[in-house]
Amino acid sequence: MISIKKITKKYGSDYYALKDVSLDIQSGEFVSLVGQSGTGKTTLVKLIIAEEKPTSGRIIIGGWDITKIESYEIPYLRRQIGVVFQDFKLLPKMTVYENVAFALQTCGAKKRKITDTVPQVLKIVGLDNKMDRYPHQLSGGEQQRVVIARSLVHRPKLLIADEPTGNLDSINTKEIIDLLLKINEIGTTVLLVTHNREVVNNLKKRVITIDNGEIVSDQERGRYLL
Amino acid sequence: MVRSFLIKKEVDIYYNYFFVAMFFIDIYRAFKFAWQSFWRNFWLSIVTITIISLALISVSLLLSFNLITANVLDIVQARTEIYIDLTDQAKTAQIDFLVNELNRVPDIKEVVYVTPDQTLERFKATYQDNELVIQSLESLGTNPFTGSLRIKVQEIDQFPVLLEEISKPEYSEILEIDNAEFYQARDLITSISSYSDKIEGFGFGISIFFILISVIVVFNTIQMGIYSHREEIGIMKLVGASNWFVRAPFLIEGVLYSVVAILIVLILFYPIAALIQPHLDNFLGEYTLDLVQSINQNIWLVLALEIGIAMFITVVSSFLATRRYLKV
Numbered sequence: 001m002i003s004i005k006k007i008t009k010k011y012g013s014d015y016y017a018l019k020d021v022s023l024d025i026q027s028g029e030f031v032s033l034v035g036q037s038g039t040g041k042t043t044l045v046k047l048i049i050a051e052e053k054p055t056s057g058r059i060i061i062g063g064w065d066i067t068k069i070e071s072y073e074i075p076y077l078r079r080q081i082g083v084v085f086q087d088f089k090l091l092p093k094m095t096v097y098e099n100v101a102f103a104l105q106t107c108g109a110k111k112r113k114i115t116d117t118v119p120q121v122l123k124i125v126g127l128d129n130k131m132d133r134y135p136h137q138l139s140g141g142e143q144q145r146v147v148i149a150r151s152l153v154h155r156p157k158l159l160i161a162d163e164p165t166g167n168l169d170s171i172n173t174k175e176i177i178d179l180l181l182k183i184n185e186i187g188t189t190v191l192l193v194t195h196n197r198e199v200v201n202n203l204k205k206r207v208i209t210i211d212n213g214e215i216v217s218d219q220e221r222g223r224y225l226l
Numbered sequence: 227m228v229r230s231f232l233i234k235k236e237v238d239i240y241y242n243y244f245f246v247a248m249f250f251i252d253i254y255r256a257f258k259f260a261w262q263s264f265w266r267n268f269w270l271s272i273v274t275i276t277i278i279s280l281a282l283i284s285v286s287l288l289l290s291f292n293l294i295t296a297n298v299l300d301i302v303q304a305r306t307e308i309y310i311d312l313t314d315q316a317k318t319a320q321i322d323f324l325v326n327e328l329n330r331v332p333d334i335k336e337v338v339y340v341t342p343d344q345t346l347e348r349f350k351a352t353y354q355d356n357e358l359v360i361q362s363l364e365s366l367g368t369n370p371f372t373g374s375l376r377i378k379v380q381e382i383d384q385f386p387v388l389l390e391e392i393s394k395p396e397y398s399e400i401l402e403i404d405n406a407e408f409y410q411a412r413d414l415i416t417s418i419s420s421y422s423d424k425i426e427g428f429g430f431g432i433s434i435f436f437i438l439i440s441v442i443v444v445f446n447t448i449q450m451g452i453y454s455h456r457e458e459i460g461i462m463k464l465v466g467a468s469n470w471f472v473r474a475p476f477l478i479e480g481v482l483y484s485v486v487a488i489l490i491v492l493i494l495f496y497p498i499a500a501l502i503q504p505h506l507d508n509f510l511g512e513y514t515l516d517l518v519q520s521i522n523q524n525i526w527l528v529l530a531l532e533i534g535i536a537m538f539i540t541v542v543s544s545f546l547a548t549r550r551y552l553k554v
Contacts, residue, residue, distance in 0.1 A: 049464075072469060079466035089461055105255070106467035154466065 001026050002048070002158070002189075007057035009043050009213075017043040019213040021057070025191065027157070030184045032200050033193045034224055035210035041193045044210070045162050048191075049081055050074050062157070079107060082151025082159040082188075086166035088143045090135040096122065097131040100150045107154070121149040125179060141172025148179060159183055162193045173199060197224040259475035260482055263451050270447050271483065277443045278487035278539055279494075281436035282532050286491060288429035289531060290499075290517060293524065294506070295426070297515040304378075309340070310392060312373045316400035321373065324397060328377065333387045335378040345371040372402075440539045444483060448476050448547035473548040480544030484536035491532060495521065 002025040009018040018040045025031055035041050046052045047059060050069050058067050066077060090099050097118055104114045122128045125145040135143055144164055151159060161180060165173040177192075177199055184190045194200060200207055200223065207222025208215060217225055264271050312321060321339055328337040340348070346369045353359040363370070379388055392401055452459065462472050499517040507514045521528055 075463075075466040075468045075471075077466075078464065083464055089457070089464065091458060091461065102461065103465035106462045106465060106471055108468075108471065150465065 001062065003058075003060040004044075004048075005058045005060070007044075007047065007054045007059060009040070009047065009052070010055040016213050018047075018054075021210075021213070021215055023208060023215060023218065025189060027189055028184070028187060030181065030190045030203070030205045031192070032203060032205060032207045032222075033191060033210065034195060034200055034207055036195055039210045040213040041210055042162055043213075045083075045160055045191075045193060048158075048160065049083055050077055075107070079154040080157050082148075082154070082156035084144070084147050084151055084159070084161040084164045086163040088135070088140075088147050088167075090143060090146055092135055095132050095134055096127055096138070096146050099135070099146055100153060103150045103153045117153050121152045124152065124182070125149040139172065140168050141175050144168065144172070144176050145179060148176070148183070152183070156188060158189045158191065160191045160193070163195070164192070165194065165196055165199060170198075177203070200224040253474070256471075256474035256478050260478040263455075263475065263479050264482055267447070267450065267454075270450060274443050274447045274483050275487050275490065277436070277440045278483055278536060279490045281433065281440045281539060282487055282491040282536060283494070283498075284429070284433045284436045285531060285535055286495060286528065288426070288433050289524075289528060290521065291425060291429055293520050294510070294515050294517075297520070298510065298513045301513050308377045308379075308388075309345075309374045310377060311371075311402040312375065313400050313402055314372055316373065320400050321375075324400065325375065328375070328391065331387070331391055333380050334391075335380050336376075337378075338376045340374045340376050342369050342371045342373050345374055375401075437535065437539060441543045444480055444540050444543035445547045447483075448480060448544050449551055451476060451479060452547065452551045476548050477541065477544045480540035481537070484533075484540045488532050488536050 002023075004021060004023050007018055007021045008016065010016050021040075021044065033041050033044065043052070047054050048061070048066075050066050054067055058065055060066070061077070061080075064077075069077060091102065094102060100118045100121060101114050104117060109117075119128060119131070122131055125148050127142060127145055127149065130138065130142065135146070138146070144167075148159075148161075148164075159180070161176075164180070165176050168176065173196070180190050180192060181203075192199075192203075204221050207217070207219050207224070209217040209222075209225050325337050325339050328334055346363075349363070349371065350360065377388065459472060496518060499521065503517055506517065
């Protein structure tokens, strides 16, 4: 469970990216975090993955207060949180297999674990037949699926997808959202950050709306309000 | 099935286990990465190594200079003998007693009685080229010299102790004290020390300058390495690579520069020493020092100094660069 308590993030002396934000996410939930550009959605993601520290307030993940996290603990938090961004962040000189394996290599995984895990996650995202391709040989949707596969190699408890469909057409968008739902069904909590109205309205899942750094709505089976 | 989060306590245990188990896997990869980076930016690596080598050479020259000055001072000091004339009244028993007494003073290295004949011979030898002096001496028909004491002290700085000892009232009857020789010897030593201090200060300044330049160059080299790997590093951090895993290759790359620079300096040192030696012999004459032999005798000191300085340069600058540009 994620518990965010009265989080404020201030940049400079008077700009509030987030103001007094509080919310709870239960394990296994699929939550959409919506709002227009620049309303503080990505700031909240950065706080959850400890890329930034809040000005005030607390974020507790599984009983672990990550606002007090030590530098050496951050990697171990991130291995439990898969992150998918709009810009795919794939290494162009590595194949699909190598890009996914890289996430395990950098964490010191043994060869055996890599050769077992990588094909499994590539199968989940439906790219087990394109393991030897390079990113430029894939469509946008496929590239995003490689990123999702990479975020799954540590079997994360939480998957945060920050505008994962921002660069995709409607067909690829549907494929990615279906994949996120599939991942949620196998037990992973999913936090989808988006401003895609159609995606949110079709999901019929919990929707949290942020506007000007504040939560303006939190609905169980919500719709895109803004 | 819904998976819940690990709590922090479990992460601590996980961390300890992980750190030990992965250290050896990581270190191989870090070396491989550093090696690739070293060759990928070949010319930048060459410039970095050259600058570190220059810093090490300047430090080595400073060390050699210290050895040379210490050697010259030792020789001058060892050769400094002070003659104190005895009066006409001095009797053999009194002289023997005085010699024994002075030999007991810890700061005095050696006291030898020089007979009037020996003093005459020494005087003649000193002025053998000065006919006027020799003729004047011969015209006297007798030996005008009294006996004297030849004294060597352990350290020239201890001369006031000696002066105090021989100025005791009980010796006033048998000794004619002239401080001039003391002061001449002391002034020579002071003058050498003063010059050596100035040159040492200059050498020290040059070394600090090269060390600072090296720190800046290595810092920039590592920074460029980090810049060219920024995408990879961003992904590493995103997927949970440990801080050590991200930083180590750059630290090792820095150490690699040091090792190559030390090897170059050691290889270059002997030809440089051979090149300098004849000039050193000409300049210092009888006070010269065999550089190679002297460095060989102090090889551990030289190695420790060079390794220490090279590591200081690279570890400090790599650490600063990774700290500045690899914030996790």
